Amino acid sequence: MRSVRQRRTAIGASLLAVLALVAAGCGSSNNDSGDSGSGGQDVPGADALDKASGVTKITFWHGMKGANGEAVDKMVKAFNAAHTGKIEVTAVYQGDYDETITKYKTSVQQGNTPSVVQIYDIGSRFMIDSKQTVPVQSFADKDGYALDSIEPNIANYYSIDGKLNSMPFNTSMPLLYINKEAFVKAGLDPNKPPTNLDEIMADAKKLTVKQGGKTVQYGFNAAIYGWFIEQLIAQSGSTYCDNDNGRKDLATKVNFADEQGVKVATWYQQMVKQGLMPNTGKKTDDAQAVFKSGTSAMHLESTGSLRGYLDAAKGKFTVLTAPFPHLTASDSGGPIIGGASLWIDGPGHSDAEKRASWEFVKFASSPEQQAAWHTGTGYFPINSKALDLPEDKAWVAQYPQFTTAITQLHNTKPTNASSGCILGVMPQARKASEDGLEKAVLGTDPTQAMKAAADSIKPQIDQYNKTVKK
C-alpha cells in the first residue's frame, strides 16, 4: 500500500497539472497599447527619410509560404540591395492570413506593430477601424505620386470614397477549371465551357460517369467555400452586405440570405443530391485533391491554384480555364478582385520609418516587381504595366490558361457589387455563409439554412459596430 501522504501528493500534483494546463491555454493580455499619439496616422514629408542618419530598419510581416514566400524574400532582397546603407527591410512570415492578423492584433496590444503588414482583403475594414495605419493615398497625395497604373478593379476593393487605404499586393480571382479530356469523351466542346450555374448542371449530368453503380468521375466539384458565394453574388450584380457593400457607411447586415444566396445554396444542394458532385466539405485542399486526381471534370478555384494544377495534371489530363460562372444567364456583374494588400503602420513608428515603409510599398507595386511576382507565384499583377513587360508576356505565352484571368479582370466594370463587401466581421460572415451552405448541402431547406446563417452573424456585426462607434 502507498502511504496516505504519497496519495495526497499524487492527487495534489494531478490537480495542479490540470490547473497549469488549462491556465496555459488561456493566455493573457497587456492593457497598454503603446502610444497612439495624435500624429500617428499623419504623413511625414520626404525629408524625414533624407535627414535620417544611418540605416532605417523596417519590418514586414506577411502570410506567404512555399514558392510565394520565396518570391517575397527575393523581392525584399532586391529592395535591400537597391537601398544599401539607407533602408533595410526584414521580412517575417507570420503564418497564414488568419494567423497574421491575429499576431498583428497582439502587436497592437503590446505597442510594437510591424512597419508594414500584409492583410487579407476581408480584414480591410478591421484595419481601417484599428486606426493604426497611414493610408497609402495620403502618401501619394503628399508626394504627387500617381497611382493610376494600379488596376482599377483591384484598387476599387481597397478604396473607400475614392481613397486608397492600402496598397494591393497579391490578387487572385476565381476561375472555372476544366478537364479537357473528360469534355471530349463526353462529346462536349471544351472550348465552349458552361457560363452559368444551370449550364454547369446540364453539362455535369453528361460528364458524370458511373461504373457498376459507382461514380468514377464526377461532373463537377468545389469546396463549400464562402468566397464562391461572395463571388457568385457579385457576378449577379448584387451587393453582399447593406449600405452599398459597407462603402457608404458601416454595413449592418449581410445579404446572403436573399434570392441570390439562396439560389447558390439550392444549386449546391441539387448538385450533391443528384450525385453530380461529391461533398468534400469546407476544406479547399480536399476539393482540390479530387480535381487534381482527374476524378472531377469541372471545378471552381482561384487563379492561384493554376500552377499546382498544371503540375499535378501533367501526363494525366489537360487543364483548361474558363471565366467564373454567372449565377444566371442574364447576369451582368463581375467577380470581386480581392487577395491581400500592404498596410503602412503609423503609431509607434518614427517619421523616417514611415517614409521607408512607403518606399518599400511603392517598390512592391512597381511593374518590374509585380511582373516577377506574377511569374513566380501565379497571382495576378496589380500593376497594369507589368503585363506589358517582356518577361511577363513570355510567361503568359507559356501558360495560356492564365489569359482567362486577364480577360476576366479587364471585362469587369468596377461597381459597388464587384468591389466586395467591406465589413468588420467579414471573416466570421464568410464562415457563417459556409455553415448555411453546408446545412443546405446536408438537406436543410436552402432558404431556411441561409437565413439562419445570416441571422447568426447579426449579433457580431452589431457588437463590432458598437465597439467601433464608441
Added chain:
Amino acid sequence: MLVPCLVVFALFIVWPLGKSVSLSLHGSDLFGRPDAFVGLQHYRDMLGSAEFRHILWVTFAFVLLTVIPGVLGGLVIVLLLEQHIKGIRIFRTAFALPFAFSVASASVIFATIYNPAIGLANGLLGRFGVDRIGWLTDPSWALISVSITTVWMSIGYNVLVLSAGIGAIPAEINEAATLDGAGGWRASRHITIPLLGPQLFFLIVISTIQSLQGFGQIKILTPEGGPEQSTKTLVYSIYHTAFANNASDFGAASAQAIVLLVILLVCTAVQFGVLERRVHYK
C-alpha cells in the same frame, strides 16, 4: 526552500488563472483588450445558450469515444503481444509507433484517407460494395472519424505504458498461476489485468484530460467545428471565440476556459474518488 516553488506557482498558475477570471468578467474591444466590466454576463450567455449545451455534449461524447476505445484497445494489444510467437518484437514496435507521430502529420494523413471521393477508406469499402461514407462531411460520422484518429494516435502511448506494467509483474506470480492450471484468458483476467491497475488508472486519468484538451486533430480534420458543428468541443470553441477568423472575444473565451477548468477538476476528482479505490498498489 518553499519560497522559489511558491513564486513559480504564483507566477505561472495563480496569476494567469486570476487573469483569466478577470478577463471573463469583462467585455473585449477590437484588439481583445478588456473594456467594460460586465460581471457574470458571459457566464449567463453561455449557460443559457443551446449552442453551449451542444458543445458540452460533443465534448462529453468525444471523451467517451476516445478514452474507452483507447485504453481498452491498448490493453487488448498488450495482452496479445504477451504471446510467445516469432517476430513479436516487430509487432511491439509497430503498435507503439503511432506515439512517434505528431498530431499534425497524423491528421493530414487521415484527412487524405477520409476524402469522400478519392480516399483510401471509401476505396476499400467500395470493394466490399459498401456505399461511400462522408467521413468528415456527414455530421453523424465526423466526430467518430476524428475519434478514430485520436485513438490511433493515443494507442501507442497506452501500449508503451501497459507493456512496462506487464514487464514489472514478477514472473513467479505467473508461474504459480500456470502450476495451478490458470492459463490464457483466466491468467489475464485474474492476474495480469488487476496487477495493471495502477497503469490503467493512470491512463484513464491522463487520456481524459488529453481528450478534454484535444485540439490539433479536430482543427485540421474538421475546420470550423465540422459539419453542423458536430465536432465543436469546448477547447475548439475557446479557440474559435478568442482567435479564429479575426474574432477577439477574449472575455467570452475566458469564461469558457474557466468552465473547462471546473469540468477537468471535477472529472479528475471523481476519477480519484471512485476509481482509485479499486486500484491495487503493490
